[in-house]
Amino acid sequence: MPALTTTVPHLLRLIGTPEAPVLLDVRAEDDRAIDPRLLPASRCRDHATVAEWAPNYAGRAVVVACQHGMRISEGVAAALCQAGASATVLEGGFQAWDDAGGPLVRPDHMPPRDTWGRTLWVTQAEPKIDRVACPWLIRRFVDPEAVFLFLAPAEVEQVARRFGATPFDIEGVFWGHRGRDCTFDTMLDEFGLESETLERMADIVRRAGSGSFDEVPEAAGLLAASLGFSRMYRDDLSQLDAAISLYDAFYRWSRDVVRAVPAWPALQPPA
Known part of the structure; x- marks a missing residue:
């Protein structure tokens, strides 16, 4: 059969x-x-x-x-x-x-995997925008089993060397900002992930990180929600696990709802 x-x-x-x-x-x-x-x-x-x-x-x-x-x-x-x-x-x-034009991942810069077959990433503590958006992208499109470490800035590079982890979203590393592009942009480019939905999300992430909301008002909402999550959790890993759902929601909005017109109920004039 x-x-x-x-x-x-x-x-x-x-x-x-x-x-x-x-x-x-x-x-x-x-x-x-x-x-x-x-x-x-x-x-x-x-x-x-x-x-x-x-x-x-x-x-x-x-x-x-x-x-x-x-x-x-x-x-x-x-x-x-x-x-x-x-x-x-x-x-x-x-x-x-x-x-069919489905997204594909270029393996050119795929980080090495550990004994359990997972990629290991490290960045500085207290994640906000890029340092949550990038783990979301990696887990949803690159490596669902990826592990993330959040450390004091001074410890990131030493831990990366000692444990074979890949540093991201800190100054002077491959997986970081490039000009006006944020780290999320860099990952889309280097992994070759071509998708209108992901490009739309990148615009929101980039503007939320830079505080430029004029043309993309959703960026202000992402920033506000991200700051709220950072106040809700003292542990960075717990915050990451919870905030991943925020990016799931933005992905669904960017893919399915962005062109929809909300059917708000008509306001009735006061009696």
């Missing part, structure tokens, strides 16, 4: 949201060598060793993609289902996703 499939339009609606499934790229090495870009938030897995790693996904929703969504991904999906996962095949595979 053929494996169940997930269509590209359906997956496009899930990517970037908390409802996104685990996405596994099981393309053959030859195909990956031709186009090394990655499906967003995906992990590359060797289909030949699926019996070894399939149990790690028991109980999870998984979408499997090979180059064209055929034999390799169907075999992997079947093995995952046998191991207790709810696995489907991306219809048309990587090629169909690319043809």
